[in-house]
Amino acid sequence: MPAVLEPDPLTVGAPVPDVVLADADGVEVPLRDFRGQPLLLLFFPDDWDPARAHQLAIYNDVVRATPGAASVVGITVERGWCELDVAGGDGIRFPLLTDSDADSAAAHRFGVAGRHAAFVIDAQGCVRWRHVAAAQPQPDEVRAGLLAALEPRAVGPSLTRREFLMSAVAASLLTALPTPDARAQDAPPPRTNEPGARNVTLNVNGADHRLRIDARTSLLDALRERMGLFGTKKGCDHGQCGACTVHVDGRRVNACLMLAAQAAGSKIVTIEGLARGGELHPVQAAFIRNDGFQCGYCTPGQIMSAVACIAEGHAGSEDEVREWMSGNICRCGAYRGICKAIAEAKAGSTT
Template structure:
């Protein structure tokens, strides 16, 4: 039969769950306890009283007006929200993709007042009144945009995840006058990564669309 209680030499009659006595405390434990008490005592009264209530208001929102694909949207948003999250989660425009969420892959590229931006690094609250264009806004009356058609014709996509960002960046590249040669296109669209490696088709599609415009 095993014993239900263990005894410590010199402490017969006390079980293992008894609170430690001063004699059983190690020097390390005593020093740790003393240090904790001293640090609490060193806090100024005002600071100690403020600790429990040191909270920020995380529910604050602010109004913002975005003109998204030609439609004015009045929103109440958290000022810390990225434009990408507002587009995807608030407006349900999920064509704009969340890739790296660090501004490195270009999958979230949209046009803001005609200029391309990576929306994952852009606070929506910074663009009150701005015109936002996403991949969903390119189709008109059932007809694809010429650049969308060119992507299909030149097979500028494989898995398709990066394609919305590639197309929006391509539109910006053309509008900026940076699509005069394949070399220019490759340079000015180098911020858009295609992990499938469909770059020849992407460059050909942008060059084709630039020639049509």
């Protein structure tokens, strides 16, 4: 029988195959569900906890040689998201997927079957940085690979700050990969299913997202914490400010007052899903033209509410707009611009 040739590991610039992976809760998710944001994909043993305290020192050692690189003061990994606290600056948060089966279909399609590897995948689904380690990765080898990625490239642009930080996390993980003996001694207890957890599929902005969540998770927390859709804001978390307004089956709802599980089977639209083909929704454009915001915190909720207010036929006069938008509070007091924007968008929708 002819030998089956394994593909070479995917190279920088290559589009990634649409493999299906298990997320932190064991739910299978296609890689394409993460399109639109960069993510880190690790082919790693699953008894490895990337947020161990000594990881910080290794990370900072990895990036020490990089001019201008920020040191990291905290790494948190929770439910498939990695959050970095960067000294004196903005931290970053990104999806972190792992595949611990060295012989999985995904490992074969990435060309890394039987090996430890890390891939930083950009928002368009192409490899931006990768490292495929030998059985026991060598720190110098990994560090050199990271620094080389900062050099001007023959293929594709250099790493963005976010991609660099993600690559450095991956490099530090690979560098700190324990030997099999050390792993056996240090293995955490096996993960058990939390009571009350359930699988739900949420259709958000036209895409299905399969999640395993606590049954008490609000739609707002599912959008922000599980899907990374931070446009929907958390103000009061008690249904009093309207900052979290989204559309569910065309109706405006306060996402903080709705359980995510209740929204399964419905069409959910958030502020990220309002623009079409790169063009702002007329209400978004009207808010910009009419200074319908100041700090902007309430604005996504105001816009989602305004779109529904017009569609409901409740924007016939300024008094009516004020009444039907009264669930959306603006601490900056930008109400005058908000009313003008809604009037303008309403007039545009009827001409």
